[in-house]
Amino acid sequence: MDSKPREKTTASKVRPRRLVIAACAAAMAVMTGLFVVSSGEPAADECHPRAKRDVKHPDCGVHNMMVVGRQAIYLSHLPMFDGEHRFQVILEATLAKGGQSVSKVYVDDRRVHPDVTMYTLAPRDVFVLSRVFGTDPPPRRSFGGTLFRGHLERGGVQLDRLTGVEVTITRVIYAQEIGDKAASVKSDTLDYILFGKGSELFLAHRIAQPPDFDQLVGVKIAGHTFTSEELGRGVSIKILDRGNTPDRRLLAKDKVAAQGHVTGAHMFLPLTVEVTTEFYFEEGELASLATFEPTALEKDAGF
Numbered sequence: 001m002d003s004k005p006r007e008k009t010t011a012s013k014v015r016p017r018r019l020v021i022a023a024c025a026a027a028m029a030v031m032t033g034l035f036v037v038s039s040g041e042p043a044a045d046e047c048h049p050r051a052k053r054d055v056k057h058p059d060c061g062v063h064n065m066m067v068v069g070r071q072a073i074y075l076s077h078l079p080m081f082d083g084e085h086r087f088q089v090i091l092e093a094t095l096a097k098g099g100q101s102v103s104k105v106y107v108d109d110r111r112v113h114p115d116v117t118m119y120t121l122a123p124r125d126v127f128v129l130s131r132v133f134g135t136d137p138p139p140r141r142s143f144g145g146t147l148f149r150g151h152l153e154r155g156g157v158q159l160d161r162l163t164g165v166e167v168t169i170t171r172v173i174y175a176q177e178i179g180d181k182a183a184s185v186k187s188d189t190l191d192y193i194l195f196g197k198g199s200e201l202f203l204a205h206r207i208a209q210p211p212d213f214d215q216l217v218g219v220k221i222a223g224h225t226f227t228s229e230e231l232g233r234g235v236s237i238k239i240l241d242r243g244n245t246p247d248r249r250l251l252a253k254d255k256v257a258a259q260g261h262v263t264g265a266h267m268f269l270p271l272t273v274e275v276t277t278e279f280y281f282e283e284g285e286l287a288s289l290a291t292f293e294p295t296a297l298e299k300d301a302g303f
Helices: 011-032 103-112 228-233 296-301
Strands: 065-068 073-077 087-097 119-123 142-149 165-177 189-197 200-205 214-222 235-243 255-262 269-282
Touching: 065 214, 065 269, 073 103, 087 103, 087 189, 103 119, 165 189, 189 228, 228 235, 235 269, 269 296
Parallel strands: none
Antiparallel strands: 065 073, 065 119, 073 087, 087 165, 119 142, 142 165, 189 200, 189 235, 200 214, 214 269, 235 255, 255 269
């Protein structure tokens, strides 16, 4: 786990940051008459109205994301229950700059900084997140962005060689609206989404209704070797003997019995899950009344 202490912030410092980034980006695009593009794909007009009569979509925003993975790169949106951030979305992606892949630059940086668990991505483009996984209109498959070593909202270091990269989405692993108005039902037991490639596997806590929490952990799994086809269909992992609360979440070095299920399969798989790393944990922003001060559990975890 990253031994560097979390930068001390206040609600007044953190809350405006997500809002100001989106507002400034949108304002700059309108003022200059330019539209943000990535890979030749113009940003949706719904976020960059060309005329006063055009209406900006209420879900336009800059959607910051966690970054994990070495064998493949995975992005996990940093969600909230309010407004345009009310989606839990996990993507597989590639990184390029000047037409050349720079995915290895990120992988190498992680290798050189093994104690840093958190890498984050700040999209350059303002867009509606649901356009990434929706089908009408056709899904958005790319956007520009910059990677940070650490949490970009809490003192992360911008990586020069990964500034202004083109992010291309190769697969949508999971996408679900969250919150009181969403159809998602909160499980009584710990519920995770499994993703990864080969022996490199991750669990993301499934977010549903407030209060809830966001978490990404690296794991080893015994009892079944999941194929790429099974992972592509979607795999859920339940920890049946633990309540679905932040204080009962999986922690590094935990080795627990679990139940796995591949979407569409009739069988439930008895598994053993061993946690290697806690990459990310956020409780306050997903509380019933969101708080941007670090909670006691976040402080204990080093986040």
